[in-house]
Amino acid sequence: MHTDREHCVRAVQSKDARFDGWFFTAVLTTRIYCRPSCPVVPPKPENMTFYASAAACQQAGFRACKRCRPDTSPGSPEWSGRADLVARAMRLIADGVVDREGVPGLAARLGYSTRQVERHLRAELGAGPLALARAQRAQTARVLIETTRLPLADVAFAAGFSSVRSFNDTVREVFALSPTELRARLPQHDHAAPATPGTLQLRLPFRAPLHPDNLFGHLAATAVPGVEEWRDGAYRRTLRLPYGHGIVALAPAPDHVACRLTLGDLRDLTVAISRCRRLLDLDADPVAVDDQLRTDPLLAPLVDKAPGRRVPRTVDEAEFAVRAVLGQQVSTAAARTHAARLVTAHGDPVEDPAGGLTHLFPEPAALAAVDPAALAMPGTRRATLTGLVGRLADGSLHLGVESDWAEARATLLALPGFGPWTVEVIAMRALGDPDAFLPTDLGVRTAARRLGLPATPAALTARAAAWRPWRAYAVQHLWATDSHPINSLPA
Known part of the structure; x- marks a missing residue:
């Protein structure tokens, strides 16, 4: 869709949240990229350019808007509704495969060569698998910075970075703030320690409207005792994850799904979020x-x-x-x-x-x-x-x-x-x-x-x-x- 310039400009000018995640708007004058529904005054059309992914924006030298936080947009519906190579690759990247197995592991799971996977992703998304995984790591890092009191060095490795230096460089490049500055921007009460170690409170965004009755009703009515339950207005279940296990509680809210995750290993955060989003479509x-x-x-x-x-x-x-x-x-x-x-x-x-x-x-x-x-x-x-x-x-x-x-x-x-x-x-x-x-x-x-x-x-x-x-x-x-x-x- 990002190639349909006229359609994209209209979506940005009308602040149409339906297109959040479908494409990203990069502003040539400010070097910032936004979601289509960004609340700031839209730039002039001649100053807009469009990308299919946050990773492509970052590779082109743009940083994430601090107002609309485009890195937290809902994912593109393209990847859940298709079964071709690119869609399957994007689902695997969201599931953390590149971080755990590298690009060769991604390619092996897809049954293609690494060169073929690289070529297809770059052609459609403007970024290869490493850049896409890096953008995802940056978002995971931001979640951990803002929702936990973990030392920042621990955040780096939990988010999948190989070194503290690459963590610092990536966060600064993507968000125009250092990890320390990101955490310092939070209200003081947000620094309170969670009641349970390894527990995070998240908000999962979605495209409106969302009718929760059959979605949560089905999960609750078919819940397997011991594995799933409905408790205190939330669907809860255990999760088998790459580095350990977790427990999640999911509850519908008007503009998001409240997600409380308890993880044995915080390296599983990205995978757990991806699977919860998939569970709830x-x-x-x-x-x-x-x-x-x-x-x-x-x-x-x-x-x-x-x-x-x-x-x-x-x-x-x-x-x-x-x-x-x-x-x-x-x-x-x-x-x-x-x-x-x-x-x-x-x-x-x-x-x-x-x-x-x-x-x-x-x-x-x-x-x-x-x-x-x-x-x-x-x-x-x-x-x-x-x-x-x-x-x-x-x-x-x-x-x-x-x-x-x-x-x-x-x-x-x-x-x-x-x-x-x-x-x-x-x-x-x-x-x-x-x-x-x-x-x-x-x-x-x-x-x-x-x-x-x-x-x-x-x-x-x-x-x-x-x-x-x-x-x-x-x-x-x-x-x-x-x-x-x-x-x-x-x-």
Whole structure:
């Protein structure tokens, strides 16, 4: 979008927050870059130039605006709605892969050479993977500077910098302030130590509107005891992270999602934030989605009633695939019971002083080692589960953010016990495909019949062609016509 100069200028002049994260405005006279909705008086159009990423702005010698803080914009919806090389690479960079494994590790996960990855990212974003990861490290550092009392040397390494010098240089270059100056700008009360060491209070931004009912209602209603819970107006769960584990509490607010993170290792901060944003679909473009779905006159009243519905996703793709199998042809309560048994028997225990979380969900390797006879479920589902965890454990099935959606679907369909419903549920919530569709789902068909839409799978699929590429969001609207607890915030 940053190449459409006329469109970008109009967005900046109207301070349109919808485009925050889609592109960045660099001001040639001040050498500052901003988000489109920056509250300052817009510069003259001839003094504006546009970039696709904060990293490209930084590479061109611009520093972040201190008013609008463009580094804290919602992420571009491009990366959550596409399955091409660049989108997959951006999801991996957000998940911290470059910091942990370097550019060769990123390329290996994508199945391309480092040169190919570099070329594609530079062509679309104006920056390579190292620059993109560096911009992300700078934002992580700022979060730690402003929300913890960690010594700045510890902040440097927690944010992923290899040295204090590179940390100081990057922060000064990006924010035009040293780390010490950034911390000194905070009000004095913000320097108070958190109640729990390793705990951070964050605000996760999103593009308005956001309808939280089905998003948080679904997560709360399907919560696996010990791993997830709804407590004090927040969805809480344990997180398995690269350097340790964490616990997160997420609560909807009018203009952000409140996020309280407790981490065993602060190096996991970037990954934890990325996974929470993915879980809540916070980088979606709800206006584009809703506008497309409103073109169907039978869907339009649903969209008008609850604009900004998101697709509840997951923080752990393998976990969700296992839970999808456990939920085949059983009630929500029965699926939770089956999952809770696995968690108690095979999950890693954790301590949660603030609530009732007790375990991390078991890893595929742990479940693959379980004697199938010990699984309390019908034989066909037992075979389906063991086939799935075996392929996940040996690496022949990939469901992570780097996954090729078509390839993952084909691999899943080849497994015993996997039909279109299970595959599409996994595509929707684990892979993150915004166009995943469930025409055979009973709730979808019931809602379709009630609205006057075709109710047979083939006819409904044909009608839903007009909803593409946002059919997963249409499913949320159809499910929401029912009174099931997944569709409302818990009391």
